[in-house]
Amino acid sequence: MNEVAAGDLVLGIDVGGTTIKGEITDGAGAVVSTATVDTPRGVAAFDAMEDLGARLLGELPAARRDRVARAAVILPGIVDPARSLAVFSSNIGWRDVKVGDRFGERWGIPVLIDHDVTVAGWAEWRYGAGRGSDDVCVLIVGTGISGMLSVGGRLVRGAAGQAGEFGHIPVRHRDGLPCPCGNIGCVETVASGPNIARAYTRRTGRGISGAEAVFAALGSDRDAGAVVHDAIDAIAEALLGTIHATCPELIVLGGGLAGAGPVLTDTLHSRLSALLRVAPVPRVALGEFGIRSGLVGAAKLARAGALA
Ligand SMILES: [Zn+2]
Numbered sequence: 333m334n335e336v337a338a339g340d341l342v343l344g345i346d347v348g349g350t351t352i353k354g355e356i357t358d359g360a361g362a363v364v365s366t367a368t369v370d371t372p373r374g375v376a377a378f379d380a381m382e383d384l385g386a387r388l389l390g391e392l393p394a395a396r397r398d399r400v401a402r403a404a405v406i407l408p409g410i411v412d413p414a415r416s417l418a419v420f421s422s423n424i425g426w427r428d429v430k431v432g433d434r435f436g437e438r439w440g441i442p443v444l445i446d447h448d449v450t451v452a453g454w455a456e457w458r459y460g461a462g463r464g465s466d467d468v469c470v471l472i473v474g475t476g477i478s479g480m481l482s483v484g485g486r487l488v489r490g491a492a493g494q495a496g497e498f499g500h501i502p503v504r505h506r507d508g509l510p511c512p513c514g515n516i517g518c519v520e521t522v523a524s525g526p527n528i529a530r531a532y533t534r535r536t537g538r539g540i541s542g543a544e545a546v547f548a549a550l551g552s553d554r555d556a557g558a559v560v561h562d563a564i565d566a567i568a569e570a571l572l573g574t575i576h577a578t579c580p581e582l583i584v585l586g587g588g589l590a591g592a593g594p595v596l597t598d599t600l601h602s603r604l605s606a607l608l609r610v611a612p613v614p615r616v617a618l619g620e621f622g623i624r625s626g627l628v629g630a631a632k633l634a635r636a637g638a639l640a
Pocket residue numbers: 499500501511512513514515518520
């Protein structure tokens with residue numbers, strides 16, 4: 333598929349566990365129209381995506397509506413873009429949903445589907461903190477941890493299309509917490525946003541609103557410091573295999589937690605410097621799109637026509 337014309341608009345839809353967000357954007361990335369709805373459980377989520385897209389398109393004046401050239405819908409779980417199949421989402425609860433042309437027929441434009449974090453990571457790699465580099469590992473850290481890997485300028489999909497599940501690399505096999513995936517001590521059980529907040533509460537007996545509050549307390553609260561260092565330790569350990577195997581020049585920390593700022597990147601870089609002997613220590617940078625990486629990625633994918 334060719335890139336859409338610079339003057340054309342695109343529709344991007346980012347499907348999350350709690351909300352579905354949609355945006356129509358222009359060639360400069362400016363938002364022309366936007367809306368968010370709650371995510372229904374199960375296959376009803378696909379009706380909600382379809383209605384949201386139709387509503388956003390219907391709100392445009394006819395002359396602008398005709399300029400919307402393509403859409404991209406990004407989905408959680410396991411996605412098979414080539415067969416237009418939403419294979420599995422444990423979070424929302426669907427299995428083997430054939431997306432096919434249903435969105436395209438209703439919206440009247442070509443529609444791409446792909447995996448949400450792959451697309452968010454690709455956007456950081458190609459257009460954000462990783463642009464210009466061929467060998468990049470992007471971690472999107474938020475309610476979960478997942479990511480994208482590029483090697484030699486190519487996006488790694490893996491044999492089953494599932495590359496990038498960094499969150500389920502076990503780093504505390506013996507004394508870790510159970511992960512919803514069924515394993516023990518996955519990096520996500522230590523370093524996802526909600527689990528950083530839980531670790532703080534376990535350690536201090538005090539409730540806290542979320543990981544952002546733990547980061548905000550770093551200067552004045554030793555327990556916050558210990559919890560954050562433990563989380564970054566877990567991320568460093570999880571990255572060791574990937575770094576030795578592929579030698580990325582850059583690690584990008586994206587997603588909601590990137591808002592914590594340089595303390596994340598500096599601490600991760602010094603941990604990696606202490607742990608690596610043979611493989612070169614990669615640079616570490618914060619993502620540029622924060623929690624918008626999914627929507628930015630969906631718009632970029634719709635414009636580009638492929639994750640190239
Ligand atoms: Zn797991």
